[in-house]
Amino acid sequence: MESTKPLTTIMRNLNKSVKVILKNDARYEGTMVECDGYMNMLLEHVVEYLGDSRTAGYPKVLIRGNNIMYVIFTEK
Numbered sequence: 001m002e003s004t005k006p007l008t009t010i011m012r013n014l015n016k017s018v019k020v021i022l023k024n025d026a027r028y029e030g031t032m033v034e035c036d037g038y039m040n041m042l043l044e045h046v047v048e049y050l051g052d053s054r055t056a057g058y059p060k061v062l063i064r065g066n067n068i069m070y071v072i073f074t075e076k
Contacts, residue, residue, distance in 0.1 A: 007039065017074045017075065018071055018073055019071070020063055020068055020071050021068070021071075022068060026049070028047070029074075030043035038066075040064055044060050045059070046060065
């Protein structure tokens, strides 16, 4: 089985739908349009959730990589 670095996997999923869960339990769902070597991500067409409650919508959100707990790639 071939090993893949996490950043390589993330870069392969640019311009696709993602769910990003932060360390403070906030969740952002949108389209990942940019990502850098520190895993800072720029999402577009973003919906913010706290728990199961939708709290806001944003055209763009920049998420600092050190706040990310995990990333889920979704199909839309």
